[in-house]
Amino acid sequence: MTSAIRAETRRAERRRRIERRRRRAVATVTATLSACVMIVSGALLASGATGSGGDPQAQGAGSASARGLPSQTASPSPTPTSSPTPSEDDSDAEFCPGEVASAIESGDSEAVVVAAGGGAAFRDAVVSGQADDCIALDHPAWEWVVVNKRRPIVPEDFAPDVVEPATYSPIGAHLAPQAAEALDEMTRAAQEAGAGDIGLESGYRSYEAQVEAHEAQIAARGSETAADETSARPGYSEHQLGLAADLVACEAGTCGSIYEFEGTSQQQWIAENAAEYGWIVRYTGTETGTTGYESEPWHLRFVGVELATAYVEGAYDTFEDFWGLPAAPDYD
Numbered sequence: 001m002t003s004a005i006r007a008e009t010r011r012a013e014r015r016r017r018i019e020r021r022r023r024r025a026v027a028t029v030t031a032t033l034s035a036c037v038m039i040v041s042g043a044l045l046a047s048g049a050t051g052s053g054g055d056p057q058a059q060g061a062g063s064a065s066a067r068g069l070p071s072q073t074a075s076p077s078p079t080p081t082s083s084p085t086p087s088e089d090d091s092d093a094e095f096c097p098g099e100v101a102s103a104i105e106s107g108d109s110e111a112v113v114v115a116a117g118g119g120a121a122f123r124d125a126v127v128s129g130q131a132d133d134c135i136a137l138d139h140p141a142w143e144w145v146v147v148n149k150r151r152p153i154v155p156e157d158f159a160p161d162v163v164e165p166a167t168y169s170p171i172g173a174h175l176a177p178q179a180a181e182a183l184d185e186m187t188r189a190a191q192e193a194g195a196g197d198i199g200l201e202s203g204y205r206s207y208e209a210q211v212e213a214h215e216a217q218i219a220a221r222g223s224e225t226a227a228d229e230t231s232a233r234p235g236y237s238e239h240q241l242g243l244a245a246d247l248v249a250c251e252a253g254t255c256g257s258i259y260e261f262e263g264t265s266q267q268q269w270i271a272e273n274a275a276e277y278g279w280i281v282r283y284t285g286t287e288t289g290t291t292g293y294e295s296e297p298w299h300l301r302f303v304g305v306e307l308a309t310a311y312v313e314g315a316y317d318t319f320e321d322f323w324g325l326p327a328a329p330d331y332d
């Protein structure tokens with residue numbers, strides 16, 4: 001009861017923060033427009049208004065550069081002719097314009113989901129096809145992106161902005177800014193709840209780093225087939241998004257390995273509470289035929305509080321099922 005109220009309060013606070021960020025972003029755009037760079041800004045706005053051209057990294061970085069982002073070809077063509085399928089309820093046909101469009105311009109994934117009416121409403125719009133004109137699940141800079149053995153990262157060399165979280169990491173791992181902030185909030189809460197210290201074993205990994213990680217697994221397991229069950233091939237890892245975190249349990253400054261995480265008080269707390277902070281346990285081991293991965297209780301994927309909440313409330317086992325996507329048990 002108390003924890004439900006706390007979660008609700010935190011969600012309300014987060015929504016207010018998002019609304020403030022959204023207003024600031026709109027104000028910035030307005031100021032930019034009046035600063036005699038109207039042609040450039042107009043082009044940015046136009047690409048943002050058509051949907052997935054918006055750059056979720058731009059706001060935090062204070063830059064509107066499209067660096068590292070895939071071209072429009074990665075998303076469904078937003079041509080005027082492909083209007084949403086007519087439905088009995090007129091309001092359903094109005095997903096992309098209005099509040100959702102301005103949230104997309106702000107570049108803030110969570111703000112877009114809130115504008116859509118929350119995680120469950122956003123998911124429904126995507127699954128039904130009503131969001132086809134402005135939301136794509138293959139754009140690596142948005143928090144709803146799905147990467148698996150059938151869905152490589154496009155472009156292959158995508159590299160997000162990353163920062164170093166305050167959470168202890170033996171290797172100084174980095175994450176996308178919003179994921180880093182959420183991780184710190186989560187590990188602090190775990191500590192305050194008496195669950196113990198949590199460390200970040202691995203966060204963002206570049207394409208090149210994944211080449212090494214995968215080769216190490218092939219060497220350790222004896223074949224690529226065996227390695228594929230636990231390690232993604234380069235270009236297919238959620239770690240390259242900056243939105244995945246491998247957690248370990250720590251005590252007095254010493255951390256265990258990821259393989260020792262299961263069964264710890266830290267892992268149990270994470271399994272129950274991660275969604276409150278925007279994270280889901282991506283590979284639970286119950287649906288290996290869908291995800292292509294064995295159980296990895298240490299591997300968390302940041303999807304934002306709204307989507308993570310809809311995920312656990314809907315009792316989904318995989319991110320693929322959540323979006324109504326086909327299983328990805330192995331590489332094509």
Ligand SMILES: [Zn+2]
Binds near residue numbers: 239300
């Ligand atoms: Zn991982």
